[in-house]
Amino acid sequence: MQPTVRALMVQGTTSDAGKSVLVAGLCRVLARKGILVAPFKPQNMALNSAVTADGGEIGRAQAVQAFACGIEPTVDMNPVLLKPNTDTAAQVIVQGKAVEDMDAIGFQGYKQFVLPSILQSFARLQQHYDTVVIEGAGSPAEVNLRENDVANMGFAEPADVPVIIVADIDRGGVFAHLYGTLALLSESEQARVKGFVINRFRGDITLLQSGLDWLEQKTGKPVLGVLPYLHGLMLEAEDAISVQQVAKVEKPLQVVVPVFTRISNHTDFDALRMHPQVNVHLIGKGEPLPAADLIILPGSKSVRSDLAYLREQGWDQQIARHLRLGGKVMGICGGYQMLGEWVSDPHGLEGEPGQSRGLGYLPVSTVLAPEKQLKRSQGTLRLPGMPSVEVSGYEIHAGVTSGVSPDSAPVHLHTDSGNLADGAIGVDDQVFGTYLHGVFDKPSACSAILNWAGLADCQTPDMDQIKADNIERLADEIEQHLNLAALWPEWKHLFQKV
Structure with missing residues (x-):
């Protein structure tokens, strides 16, 4: 045949x-x-x-x-x-x-x-x-x-x-x-x-x-x-982490991303790598976190394990020092969960059942549940000192996070039943987290986050057009x-x- x-x-x-x-x-x-x-x-x-x-x-x-x-x-x-x-x-x-x-x-x-x-x-x-x-x-x-x-x-x-x-x-x-x-x-x-x-x-x-x-x-x-x-x-990577970046301006905003052992959806950072005003540092095992304007904790397929790995590298102490010096910290999905008070996995979905103390910078706690959340989302993003802007992305997580305050949440997602609060802000407005992957892809949201992190006169390229x-x-x-x-x-x- x-x-x-x-x-x-x-x-x-x-x-x-x-x-x-x-x-x-x-x-x-x-x-x-x-x-x-x-x-x-x-x-x-x-x-x-x-x-x-x-x-x-x-x-x-x-x-x-x-x-x-x-x-x-x-x-x-x-x-x-x-x-x-x-x-x-x-x-x-x-x-x-x-x-x-x-x-x-x-x-x-x-x-x-x-x-x-x-x-x-x-x-x-x-x-x-x-x-x-x-x-x-x-x-x-x-x-x-x-x-x-x-x-x-x-x-x-x-x-x-x-x-x-x-x-x-x-x-x-x-x-x-x-x-x-x-x-x-x-x-x-x-x-x-x-x-x-x-x-x-x-x-x-x-x-x-x-x-x-x-x-x-x-x-x-x-x-x-x-x-x-x-x-x-x-082009967005299938799995391997790309270090490719466009040429940068003379004094770009310095962004540091610790690379976890089970880092997930690191395509979140493509928009930053393609931004001429942002220099992205991907930091691996055994490397200290360099001086930065913004540290971003990425997603993880094994949150508690990668939280322990973060501490093994001494990155928790370096993040604390970064915050004392006035730097900003952001967490996406698993990184957001790590920034909270507790991460619990009672069913052993990502390893041995148990719970881990989070970094404690956000007033939330997370329990991993068997039913995974999978959805595309859009809504508004408002960070301290910044106007509200449109944001869109997608959610992939097993975590159910409690303690989110609708009044102070940085993201409000539009759903059929009304607005849904997502994320949290803490430590004198220096830390925020969200479940939203792709949060940097819309130029308005990317510019708002970079402005919050200290980049003035932000000129964000259109990622869809680049792609x-x-x-x-x-x-x-x-x-x-x-x-x-x-x-x-x-x-x-x-x-x-x-």
């Missing part, structure tokens, strides 16, 4: 080979040709997630890819999401809803039961779109994970879809990666591979030609294109350097170069 042309799967030789970015770019290329296209990833493992309009949770990368398609993300675009709690266990989310926590061995056996849900979601997308661009996970050549695989060829075979394999030449060893990956596939899987894409190439393409010829001769598979290294490309411009740039490069007619021959007239 010939693979369907109504779908294409992008697999990679390694993690971070460029699968997510290539899928986003291909989606935008097709969308601007008038083709109805949707992204899909059978199984994702990431702590950066997004909330769909119907209250489901999917990987952040699929939300970005949906944006590239010009459509709303749905739970069918990422039917299985794994959110690690520890090095050996993760929360399993199926079609947008948390099912249970499993260790790695338990999930390995569970995969065979979840494949029907994956194929069901894929079939629904195919019913509504002209084509679906699918992203694999990790590498299809990880032989220890081949049994019951649902992320790569274990999906491609039952779904009967063609595959291309992408490799990152900037890491070195690109020909070994591509040749070896293909060699480790079964005969039927090899037949499914339509060709290779080489990503992040720097230099003169003529110097690569002999290698391309060798690869095609040895494998019998074409190299469909070589994509250049795109300096300064800014759209970068996806357009990526699509332009893909159109120029990839043989798209070989991937979608029925639309080859759309890809003719002028």
Whole structure:
């Protein structure tokens, strides 16, 4: 049976080979040709997630890819999401809803039961779109994970879809990666591979030609294109923390973010990294918190564990000193919970049952509850000394926080039943917290927070426009350097170069 042309799967030789970015770019290329296209990833493992309009949770990368398609993300675009709690266990989310926590061995056996849900979601997308661009996970050549695989060829075979394999030449060893990956596939899987894409190439393409010829001769598979290294490309990360920043003004506002072991949704800080008046310092294990205007405690998938980690690093004492010197502190989601009096986990949702004393800067306490809060939100933000501004974002948390005062809460979210108070302010108006991820994405809210932190004359860029411009740039490069007619021959007239 010939693979369907109504779908294409992008697999990679390694993690971070460029699968997510290539899928986003291909989606935008097709969308601007008038083709109805949707992204899909059978199984994702990431702590950066997004909330769909119907209250489901999917990987952040699929939300970005949906944006590239010009459509709303749905739970069918990422039917299985794994959110690690520890090095050996993760929360399993199926079609947008948390099912249970499993260790790695338990999930390995569970995969065979979840494949029907994956194929069901894929079939629904195919019913509504002209084509679906699918992203694999990790590498299809990880032989220890081949049994019951649902992320790569274990999906491609039952779904009967063609595959291309992408490799990152900037890491070195690109020909070994591509040749070896293909060699480790079964005969039927090899037949499914339509060709290779080489990503992040720097230099003169003529110097690569002999290698391309060798690869095609040895494998019998074409190299469909070589994509250049795109300096300064800014797309929301699937999971890895990006340190890329735009050029800064002479004296930017200094923002420090402690990086927790289970930091989640660190895409919250993309708007600050792209802000020319803000310098973001991501501080890791063993590093002291440098002098700053604003310290932001990020989200966490294991709040009590990361609160203990924060104290182990001595960051609690450094935050206290920062406040004594007049600095500002902000907490988002898990970081907000840490700033309160207590964090309790009676059901052991994120580890051993118990409770932990918070940092005590906000007059609230949090109890983790089994039912996760998943919603998109919008409303108003008002910080001390600042006018009210519009704010929007999304909430992903198991915590139920008490002690929030409607009169003094910094955020008021608009709901069907009226305004809902969110967050708290404390320590002489130097500290505030909120459950709202994406709080910096709307320029008005970002400017208000930075003004509160001490940045005068704030000129905040439009993150939506930055994201759209970068996806357009990526699509332009893909159109120029990839043989798209070989991937979608029925639309080859759309890809003719002028």
